[in-house]
Amino acid sequence: MRNILVTGGLGYIGSHTVVELIKNGYTPIIIDNLSNTEIDVLERLESITNHKLEYYNLNICDGLALEEIFTKHNIDAVIHFAAFKAVGESVEKPLKYYLNNINGLNTLLNAMEKNKVKNIVFSSSCTVYGEPDFSPVNENAVIKRANSPYGRTKQIGEDILQDCKFLNTVSLRYFNPIGAHASSKIGELPLGVPNNLVPFITQTAIGIREQITVFGNDYSTKDGTCIRDYIHVVDLAAAHVKALSYINDNPENQFEVVNIGTGNGFTVLEVIQTFEKVNNLKLNYTIGPRRSGDVEKVWADASKAKEKLRWEAKLNLNDMLISSWNWQLELKNK
Numbered sequence: 299m300r301n302i303l304v305t306g307g308l309g310y311i312g313s314h315t316v317v318e319l320i321k322n323g324y325t326p327i328i329i330d331n332l333s334n335t336e337i338d339v340l341e342r343l344e345s346i347t348n349h350k351l352e353y354y355n356l357n358i359c360d361g362l363a364l365e366e367i368f369t370k371h372n373i374d375a376v377i378h379f380a381a382f383k384a385v386g387e388s389v390e391k392p393l394k395y396y397l398n399n400i401n402g403l404n405t406l407l408n409a410m411e412k413n414k415v416k417n418i419v420f421s422s423s424c425t426v427y428g429e430p431d432f433s434p435v436n437e438n439a440v441i442k443r444a445n446s447p448y449g450r451t452k453q454i455g456e457d458i459l460q461d462c463k464f465l466n467t468v469s470l471r472y473f474n475p476i477g478a479h480a481s482s483k484i485g486e487l488p489l490g491v492p493n494n495l496v497p498f499i500t501q502t503a504i505g506i507r508e509q510i511t512v513f514g515n516d517y518s519t520k521d522g523t524c525i526r527d528y529i530h531v532v533d534l535a536a537a538h539v540k541a542l543s544y545i546n547d548n549p550e551n552q553f554e555v556v557n558i559g560t561g562n563g564f565t566v567l568e569v570i571q572t573f574e575k576v577n578n579l580k581l582n583y584t585i586g587p588r589r590s591g592d593v594e595k596v597w598a599d600a601s602k603a604k605e606k607l608r609w610e611a612k613l614n615l616n617d618m619l620i621s622s623w624n625w626q627l628e629l630k631n632k
């Protein structure tokens with residue numbers, strides 16, 4: 299197994315995964331339509347990896363263009379990142395999410411079936427659990443109706459993959475990816491006002507945003523703010539390489555779902571306080587009303603990843619928030 303098609307490979311998680319693929323001797327073939335990233339990520343990746351990378355500007359819903367990639371390259375496996383992922387936006391524009399995330403997956407799987415490519419690692423999400431009955435949440439937890447169209451596209455995506463018996467699938471359910479590569483050459487590139495907590499924190503710290511609002515402090519948690527399982531994007535990227543090894547070592551067709559989290563939960567205020575401490579600065583924040591759609595607390599039982607994929611997170615919250623700040627400082631100099 300060598301040639302890996304990476305859809306959305308210039309995106310936040312995709313780009314960090316390309317670095318790990320090269321480190322582990324794979325040849326990534328990147329497709330990305332730049333709808334949520336920018337082309338200079340490619341040259342930054344080539345600088346980090348010291349490799350010339352194969353890249354095609356291609357929309358995942360374009361079946362003819364996709365067919366050409368499969369014809370030109372002997373693809374051994376696919377890692378499928380290409381999807382829209384802003385929870386709030388998906389509530390405002392559900393059809394944009396169903397068209398891109400579901401039609402995109404179907405177009406990809408159609409090309410894989412035609413070209414007899416059966417190995418796929420799917421970018422899924424802990425949002426498939428909705429508000430879990432308890433945390434840590436494991437892969438056997440009841441799948442409730444997701445809180446957003448985004449989460450529903452991940453639930454439907456997993457159902458499609460499970461029904462396609464020609465596939466050998468590992469679906470990775472990400473918890474909250476944050477942080478950036480140690481080089482500070484790649485990281486999260488939120489276009490417009492960030493939806494997520496950590497980019498909003500770093501943009502407030504650097505002065506792009508006036509203040510950050512903590513969405514509610516009346517939850518039944520230690521300090522009243524929501525709990526999440528934050529995972530360093532470099533650890534998350536490494537999990538994709540482990541998933542490829544698992545598929546390679548278990549060639550029979552299957553559908554495996556695996557949580558990718560640290561197993562630790564932190565509140566919003568703990569993240570803010572840790573960010574201030576490790577980066578030696580003060581953040582301007584205020585407490586505001588709850589955000590609709592937020593789950594109160596969710597963190598991973600990551601034991602299946604350790605047992606099946608022989609993967610576990612190595613980096614801690616301090617590492618994540620130092621790398622996030624270093625990346626924001628690098629962005630300022632761009």
Ligand code: WQD
Pocket residue numbers: 383384385422423424425472473474475493494495496498510511512513514524525526566589592
């Ligand atoms: C985290 C916490 C907010 C912004 C994300 C992704 C989703 C999925 C799961 C991959 C919440 C609070 C946030 C702010 C705040 N990942 N917050 N003020 O909602 O857990 O979902 O992880 O698939 O795609 O969106 O992440 O970073 O938006 O919020 O208080 O300005 O921070 O209420 O409790 P979320 P988030």
